[in-house]
Amino acid sequence: MHPAAQPSAPPAETGVRTSLKALIDLRHRVREVPLFSTPHRRSPLVGLHHSKLRGRGVDFDQVRVYQAGDDVRTIDWRVTARTQEPHTKLFHEERERPIYLLVEQSRRLFFGSARVFKSVLAAEAASLIGWAALLHNDRVGGLVFGNAEHHEIKPRRNKQSLLQLLDRLARANGRLDSDTPIEADAFGLALRRAREVLRPGSLAVILCDERTLTDTAEQQLSLLARHVDLLLLPVFDPLDHALPAAGLLRFAERGARLELDTHDATLRQTYRQLGEARSTRWQRLADRLRVPLMPLDTQRDPVEQLREHLSVQHAGAHA
Structure with a gap:
């Protein structure tokens, strides 16, 4: 649910919306994030992830x-x-590897209490990874899903394909509002589509709300991981994990109203435990599938976060 006082459509620079121009401009920062290997440098992801590929990569x-x-x-x-x-x-x-970005743009992500909304952060991270993959000479495509609409771009090794994906992403982001209905199984449908179109050896990059992980989605991710490689980037906001002791908070959504007394320590503890349980579930899934997990926080710059995650992966590979 969203606070009743939430503004409906502030300008893009506030972090509530993104634009195609903003996503294109992120190409200037891709060299700050060593996601893929070069002849003189191995990506930290190689040791933990790509070295176990089915005979390639x-x-x-x-x-x-x-x-x-x-x-x-x-x-x-x-x-x-x-x-x-x-x-x-x-x-x-291996060159020309298909990189498939599955990016959620649903009302579930149309919220943020820090630097940007979760929907904007997911789009920013997708853009960074897309430009990095293109720079690495890989084929880039993907699927933008959520709110009863799915837009798919076939992976190709050219800038036009990535620009088409970013344009779909920016358009879907611009249509988000607090009254948009949520499609119950949008994530599961997107994962099933990825299983249909991706060949073995592809890399599927999952950018979704942390709360999107259901039993069905977890099963679909497990099936997808049998044939392709995964990179998991669940997006969260600090308020997803903890409530401030701010007194009585009123929430409104599609005619429904809710009041929470955040001075209630038991309520805050229960809320925090729910947030911890979601994070733990993602970690257990990543450990079971043996894939990298890089949670993204709305209060921090995505380049800095990705760089830190890669640094941790690198340290783990040498432990």
Whole structure:
């Protein structure tokens, strides 16, 4: 539910809406987020994720002299023995890999108490990953879902395909409002569609509301993970996890009204526990499927968050 006093359609710069121009401009920041490997640098995702691909995804590129910080597991012992100097193997991910962005734009995300609404954050992160994939020479496409509408763009290795996806994303974002009905199984339908169109070795990037994970969706994600690789990016707002002790709060939605006394410590504790349970469920799913999990918070810049997540993944790979 949304606070009754929530403004209906503030301008894009407030973080309530995004635009095609804003999503295009994010291409200037993609080099700040090392999502994919280069011939001289392995992405932290390779060790935890892409190395377990079904017979594809990471290719040998070259050998060079070992440098401080290189993964010792990539040392080429034959070359090292021959030259009497440590050498390491360099890798790059297979070119023209299909990257499929599943991005939720439903009323569930039309809320935010911090820097941006969740719907805007999901769009920003999708744009960053899309531009990074295109820069990496991968094929980019995806599906924008929510509010009884699905817009699909077939993965292609050209800027026009990504621009079409971002345009669909910006249009869906611009149509969101607090009265838009929520399609009950939009996430499940999107995942089923991804299973139909994606071939083995593709990477499906999931950008959705943290609360979207249901039993049905979890089952669909498990089935999808059997054939393609997943990157999970659930989006949340600080108010999804904790209520402030702000007294009586009134909420309104489609004629329904709710009052909560946030001075009630038991109520706040129960609310916090529900938020923790959602986060734990995502973590358990990611652990079971052995896929990266990168939750995104509306109060922080997406570039900084993705960079931090990748840093943690990198540390974990060397632990």
